[in-house]
Amino acid sequence: MSNLAATGPEGARAAPPARSATPRRRIRGSRPRQPRIRGSRADQLYDVVNVVVLTVIALGVLYPLVYIVSSSFSNPAAVTSGRVWLWPVEPSLIAYERVYNYPTIWRGYANTIFYTVFGTAISVALTLLAAYPVSRRRFRGRNIYMFLFVFTMIFDGGIIPTYLVVRGAGMINTRWAMLIPTAVAAWNVIITRTFFQVNVPDELLEAAQIDGSSDMQFFWHVVLPISGAIVAVNTLFYAVYKWNSFFEAFLYLNNQRLVPLQIVLRNILVVNSMDASLFAISAGSDAAQSQLRELIKFAVIVVASVPVLMLYPFVQKYFVRGVLIGSIKG
Amino acid sequence: MASESLVDSGTRTNRRSRLLRELARDYQLHLIIALPVIWFIIFKYLPMYGAQIAFRDFAAAKGIWGSPWVGLDHFTRFFESYLFWRILGNTFFLSIYTLAATFPIPIVLALSINNANSRTFRKAVQMIIYAPYFISTVVMVGLLIQFLSTSVGVVGPLMLALGMEPVSYMGRPEAFQSIYVWSHVWQFSGFGTIIYLAALAGIDPELHEAAIIDGATKLQRTRFIDIPGIMPTAVILFILTLGQLMNIGFEKVYNMQNDLNLERSEVIQTYVYKIGLTGIPRFSYASAIGLFNSVINFGLIMVGNWIAKRLGGTSLW
Numbered sequence: 001m002s003n004l005a006a007t008g009p010e011g012a013r014a015a016p017p018a019r020s021a022t023p024r025r026r027i028r029g030s031r032p033r034q035p036r037i038r039g040s041r042a043d044q045l046y047d048v049v050n051v052v053v054l055t056v057i058a059l060g061v062l063y064p065l066v067y068i069v070s071s072s073f074s075n076p077a078a079v080t081s082g083r084v085w086l087w088p089v090e091p092s093l094i095a096y097e098r099v100y101n102y103p104t105i106w107r108g109y110a111n112t113i114f115y116t117v118f119g120t121a122i123s124v125a126l127t128l129l130a131a132y133p134v135s136r137r138r139f140r141g142r143n144i145y146m147f148l149f150v151f152t153m154i155f156d157g158g159i160i161p162t163y164l165v166v167r168g169a170g171m172i173n174t175r176w177a178m179l180i181p182t183a184v185a186a187w188n189v190i191i192t193r194t195f196f197q198v199n200v201p202d203e204l205l206e207a208a209q210i211d212g213s214s215d216m217q218f219f220w221h222v223v224l225p226i227s228g229a230i231v232a233v234n235t236l237f238y239a240v241y242k243w244n245s246f247f248e249a250f251l252y253l254n255n256q257r258l259v260p261l262q263i264v265l266r267n268i269l270v271v272n273s274m275d276a277s278l279f280a281i282s283a284g285s286d287a288a289q290s291q292l293r294e295l296i297k298f299a300v301i302v303v304a305s306v307p308v309l310m311l312y313p314f315v316q317k318y319f320v321r322g323v324l325i326g327s328i329k330g
Numbered sequence: 331m332a333s334e335s336l337v338d339s340g341t342r343t344n345r346r347s348r349l350l351r352e353l354a355r356d357y358q359l360h361l362i363i364a365l366p367v368i369w370f371i372i373f374k375y376l377p378m379y380g381a382q383i384a385f386r387d388f389a390a391a392k393g394i395w396g397s398p399w400v401g402l403d404h405f406t407r408f409f410e411s412y413l414f415w416r417i418l419g420n421t422f423f424l425s426i427y428t429l430a431a432t433f434p435i436p437i438v439l440a441l442s443i444n445n446a447n448s449r450t451f452r453k454a455v456q457m458i459i460y461a462p463y464f465i466s467t468v469v470m471v472g473l474l475i476q477f478l479s480t481s482v483g484v485v486g487p488l489m490l491a492l493g494m495e496p497v498s499y500m501g502r503p504e505a506f507q508s509i510y511v512w513s514h515v516w517q518f519s520g521f522g523t524i525i526y527l528a529a530l531a532g533i534d535p536e537l538h539e540a541a542i543i544d545g546a547t548k549l550q551r552t553r554f555i556d557i558p559g560i561m562p563t564a565v566i567l568f569i570l571t572l573g574q575l576m577n578i579g580f581e582k583v584y585n586m587q588n589d590l591n592l593e594r595s596e597v598i599q600t601y602v603y604k605i606g607l608t609g610i611p612r613f614s615y616a617s618a619i620g621l622f623n624s625v626i627n628f629g630l631i632m633v634g635n636w637i638a639k640r641l642g643g644t645s646l647w
Contacts, residue, residue: 042547050442051451057439058458061520064473065461067484071476082487130366133359140352145363148370154631157377158620159580159599160606160613164383164394165376181373184366215358244466246581251607262468269472270585294482301469301476308464313457323524 065309072096072298076291079298094292095299102278105300107257108264115178115260116242123183123238124231130189132219135196136205146193153186159251166252177252178260182245188234191325195230196223198325233322236315243308261304268300384618397614404618413601421597421623424507424583425575431511433571436522437564441552443523444530456527459520471585474513475500501590510586510595525567526560533559565638572634577627598623 066086071079075090083089099105130149134142162181171177200223208218224231246262253259268274279293312319353360384404386397408414439459446452465473480486480496489496499505533555541551580599587595598619606616 042549046445046548047447050445054442054446054451054455058455061459061462061516064477064516068473068476071482080482082482082484082490085484126366126369129362130370133356133363136359139356139359140349141356141360145367148367148375152370152374155378155628156577156624157374157379157381158617158624159602160617160620161377161380161383162373163607164380164613165373169372180369183373184369189366215356216362219362240464244464244468246466246468250581251603262466265466265468265472266585269468269475294476294479297472297476301472305465305469309461312461312464316457316460319460319521320524320528323521324528 068298068301072295072302074295076288076295079295080291095295096303098278098292098296099299099303102275104264104275105261105303108259108261111258112243112261114175115245116239119179119183119242120235120238122179123185123188123242124234126184127188127192127234127238128224128227128231130184131192132196132223134189135193135200137197137202149186149189163251172252173255173258175258178242178245178248178258181252182248185238185241188237191322192230192234195227195233195325199226199230229318229321230325232315232318233325236318237322240308265300265304269297381617381621381624383614384621386614388614388617400614404615405622407615408619408622413596416593417596417598417601420594421578421599424510424578424597427507427511428514428578429571429575431515432518432522433568435515435519437526437560439519440523440526440530440560441556444527444556445548445552456520456523459523461520462517463521465517467579467581468585470513470517471582474509474586478509500586501588503591503594506586506591506594510582514582525563529560529563530556565641569631569634569638572630575627575630577623 067084070086070088071084072095073088073091073093074084075092076094078084078089130145133139134146134149136142166172166177166181169176169180171180204222205218208222213221244262245260246266249260249263250266253263274293274296279289279296380394383394383397385399385401386394387400387403388394388397443452443455446455462470476482478485478499480498485499486496499509537555537559538551541555546554578597578599580603583595583597584600584603587600602616602620602623605612605619
């Protein structure tokens with residue numbers, strides 16, 4: 001690429017930044033062609049339109065998020081009368097004070113943290129254990145195991161039979177129901193296997209075997225230490241899944257002391273049922289109370305989503321990496 | 331070459347002993363994989379086996395294996411139910427609408443991002459459009475309810491300002507599908523670009539250089555280099571999506587449901603849940619409906635894969 005650029009106008013034109021400057025000289029060259037000039041102007045027009053469109057899209061994606069945050073910091077009356085549209089109006093922290101003093105939310109939070117931490121640990125461990133053996137080319141049985149995993153992606157026993165199995169295992173209304181029944185995702189096993197195939201060279205295994213290392217020793221002492229990236233990818237995907245998971249809790253948990261944040265959120269946001277203490281205003285009118293009630297919903301959305309959204313920019317590269325490994329066909 | 335065939339014929343006669351030797355050699359690998367395999371058998375394959383209650387009349391006292399066989403009774407009952415066509419229609423319509431909107435948009439977005447010149451700009455756009463992926467389904471629905479409310483939110487006051495009567499869209503059956511699909515687009519299109527951007531980054535830059543020398547515009551290069559370049563990725567993703575076609579997210583539909591929009595928002599998954607786990611649970615009937623759904627999914631992914639293999643030689647396996 002660099003010595004191509006040094007060969008003259010041909011090469012210079014190949015480098016995109018130089019594009020707009022070169023065509024003029026090109027016309028006086030050996031092959032003066034109309035399309036060159038038109039192409040370059042078309043490109044400039046295209047670039048402008050493209051940037052404008054993408055900016056509009058990005059702002060459109062961002063807007064609802066900004067609106068939610070701004071509303072949550074506004075005065076209740078301003079929110080319900082539609083005066084908030086971009087920035088907080090008559091800033092107030094009343095919704096956050098109420099949410100802060102609402103133990104149900106914090107109990108849900110604590111449960112969610114518990115499920116996320118332990119659930120992710122279990123999921124990552126099982127995924128690594130499933131993926132390593134099937135990544136070994138000369139492992140007899142790898143195809144059978146692989147089929148066992150992949151088939152679950154295309155066929156499913158259904159909600160009810162799964163529920164009966166979980167019930168049969170005695171997990172209903174226990175914390176186990178949140179940790180075990182959805183522990184492994186076949187897709188994660190596949191990307192982890194691909195990672196091992198690409199990143200654990202055969203030579204390494206052969207060298208270890210010559211030194212008398214067993215498969216378990218090799219997995220523990222050699223494979224895992226060089227697999228930090230895939231552990232990170234799995235941890236993040238599972239953690240986000242666990243943090244946001246609703247379905248298992250909804251099906252398997254009745255005990256309100258065990259329910260995760262998402263169930264608490266559903267009650268407040270969707271079912272619209274919340275403890276009266278949350279929005280009660282002493283000597284306040286009904287209207288003021290229902291305004292506060294709406295405001296609290298915005299605050300709850302922010303409180304529930306901020307940890308993940310705050311963390312995400314720092315770990316974005318791992319998510320991208322996970323998707324990329326997934327796109328390699330193993 | 332000769333020695334290789336010699337080894338081959340030698341092993342064929344000793345197949346059994348070779349198998350045993352390999353089992354002995356690899357026993358630690360089998361041990362490593364044992365725990366996840368047990369998990370898969372219990373939580374994935376046991377339910378598949380248990381799905382046979384769809385052909386039985388499940389009675390709690392007798393258990394799955396003791397309940398009497400009833401053949402296809404539950405299936406025929408569902409097919410003859412007055413709700414059958416409505417639920418099936420809703421499921422299909424919502425699936426196809428979702429597919430039609432959510433499949434092409436990430437591709438167009440990725441091509442567009444890829445064509446932007448400034449790296450900083452590209453990074454900023456990506457950072458923003460990936461973000462909604464991390465919002466939970468419950469919060470997403472809560473956000474929709476707030477946004478589309480007649481009193482708070484943006485839409486109600488805006489309509490009022492324009493002199494219109496604010497409408498409660500969440501309670502309108504005819505609005506349900508569009509709200510579902512376009513909020514899905516909002517939430518997942520950005521994240522969906524990742525895989526296409528990677529495919530685009532993998533295209534040989536020399537193709538572009540040659541095209542630029544030949545005077546191709548960006549649009550022409552997009553049409554003749556980028557789009558063919560990401561085609562295999564798109565096909566694979568399409569098959570995968572096709573397999574999930576009928577698997578509409580239970581969580582989102584269920585949370586978006588209310589009595590007013592039920593005629594459009596009742597889909598197979600939510601119906602299975604209601605039949606099977608609410609009121610007086612009817613496990614067998616619900617399992618039959620669920621199994622019907624699984625079989626359709628399975629068929630779709632098989633057909634998709636077959637078509638893709640025929641057309642472009644791209645296949646899942």
